[in-house]
Amino acid sequence: MTIVVGYVPTPEGEAAFDQAIKEARKAQSKLVVINSSRGDALVDKRYAGETEIEGIDQRLGKEGIEHIILQPVRGHDAAIEVLEAAEAHQADLIVIGLRRRTPVGKLIMGSTSQRILLEADCPVLAVKAG
Amino acid sequence: MSSSPTLASRLKGRSELGVALLLGAAGVLVLVDAIALVTPYSQSDPVGPKTLPYLVAGLLIVCAIMLAVNVLRGGQGEAEGGEDVDLTHPADWKTVLPLVGAFVANILLIDWAGWVISGTVLFWGSAWALGSRHYIRDGIIALALSVLTFYGFYLGLGIPLPAGLLEGVL
């Protein structure tokens, strides 16, 4: 069994990650952590740095969860990266964090979570922060 | 330079010969143009309009020859780096050509369709070429920039950019 979690260094992302650990422990499953960037800005705050990735790695190691950490930078949106990772690893569950968006913001920016919810082939668990 | 050059590096060296060719062509062009000038000698202007062109043509042709020699002997121009430049991968024509396309579209459209339309096409097309895929957001930004600059230039600088198709609307 495999769980894919979309990770971003924000409260929503951390909440999703915490939930993913719980799910992975419960189901004794492998965890695929995916943190992507479109790579189109010099600095991307949603792209985790070395220390953050190390922290994730250590925490999962301590929990004894088999895991892979992916950080693709291919110019794709996060939704595509999560969906592709889910397909490639034949995920049984996708865990994502939700943040509050205004209708206008959603129209202009598009919604990563909405796209994952609609297009995923497996169940999606959406978590809110705090 | 120490070991035998690979095929790729040799090709790269060859492409720089194009620069030498361009310099030589420019030099010949300047030279031919200068020869064609007819100027009677005048006391008030002993230098005349031909002197500098001759010097420039000479400089260009000498540079062209020396560059060709330099390249054939293994010299290579250093590509310019920069904080946003990654020279480890080869030139990405899939980005540059659509970008030039957006630019050309703007040239063709600007007088007929007007700046607001052609500028929107230019910005949106450039953003797309550079990898942005937020079509709606890009469109809104492009249109806003075009309209703002249209009025900014008209009201602020007194420069009437062409309104084109939207004449009367703006």
Added chain:
Amino acid sequence: MDVFSSLMDGFATALTPMNFLYAVIGVLLGTAVGVLPGLGPAMTVALLLPVTYALEPTSAFIMFAGIYYGGMYGGSTTSILLNTPGESSSVVTAIEGNKMAKAGRAAQALATAAIGSFVAGTIGTALLAVCAPIVVKFAVSLGSPSYFAIMVLALLAVTAVLGSSRLRGFAALGLGLAIGLVGIDSVTGQRRLTFGQPLLADGLDIVVVAVAIFAVGEALWVAAHLRRNPLQVIPVGRPWMGKKDWKRSWKPWLRGTAFGFPFGALPAGGAEIPTFLSYVTEKRLSKHPEEFGHGAIEGVAGPEAANNAAAAGTMTPLLALGLPTNATAAVMLAAFTSYGIQPGPQLFASQGPLVWALIASLFIGNFLLLLINLPLAPLWAKLLQLPRPYLYAGILFFATLGAYSVNLQAFDLVILLALGALGFMMRRFGLPVLPLILGVILGPRIEGQLRKTLQLSAGDPAGLWSEPIAVGIYILIALILLWPLLFKLYRRNRPAATPAGIPVTSGSSAPRDATGSHSHSSRSGGEPSDGDGDG
């Protein structure tokens, strides 16, 4: 006290609400472009040249000067926080600055950079105010022969000294001079290089050329080699310095200023050499040499002061002689021309109020920069999250707008694209951009002086060296051109000298000599092959 009263008048002009507003806009824009990747002050001023159609010259130059100084401040922010120096003048800052930031001392690095820039900029501007009139007094006595010689010197110095390959520098210069030839010859009315095209009769507009080479060429070049991996920005709070940092910074600031100003004022001196010299000096004089390479504050304070003092130095020949010594100054000179103002020693006489308002605005700009940089540094770092597609699409957008607004002709955009392609090619094959721009701007003026000189001497070439200053300058030119040859001879006679590129490590027995060879190697070390420029 003539200088003082003129300067006070300048302050009065520069502090009118409108001009003050443009100073604020200038420093804000300047800092932004300094921080943003891919944008520099030269490109920004080029993109803003269309404002010269509507703005008063004083306001426009106050804004341009703000952009120039602001770019120097902003460049240090990215050097320190990201280790990606935006301008060549902040390369040295990145060495120690980024190490300091990684060691958790980003706040102190930013503070010493900002305060050092302020100190150096203020002293440099004061030196400018004092020196420029002296240079002018000397320059008005010069005739056409000396003028011709000085301009040739400026062109050749930039071409021969900067960049890694002299040959490629001269190639760029030739292209620039050729572009400058296009149009109707002002003396005889002959059409040169117009190919029967009436739109070319007025010559290529300098706005179009500058925008094409700096903005379009750069945007295309970056697009072809876009960096795809995001960098990690080092989080930073409000910049501040402790007592110990102040104690370690103030001397490097002053020494950096002393290096920066004269080099900035020299043709081809630029900001790279003084920042490097300052770094080497601080390393040698430091009481904490072991900290160098691990984030020594002196290594940030000195070079940052040097590059800002160099910026002030650059203004001296620009205002006093009409000689640009770097890209931004070249574009500002284009702006003078665009207003129909004759740059040169007459500038102080004919445009006195403008010049003094400009100098006063440099003091004001420096102060504003300190205010907006110290508390707002974290905010500026946020600019780095701007997606690249928007940044470069925006550059192309405004480049088009600027070039089109010159004549409202689509034809200019065709030229813009063609010259943009030329700029792309130059970056690809290592032809430096600066000689080309200087060739375009100075070429026609050099030709004018040459004709005037020979007209006065009735066609006798001896008229060219009829003034002692001119003779002196020709000797200097010969030295610059023959320099690589002399240097090679010197090296051949001393084969045991340290190989270039390897800096002398601690405890060297011949410190003075090491400084010399080190700085030379930094300039010639990048040369791809020997026998490049002097065959």
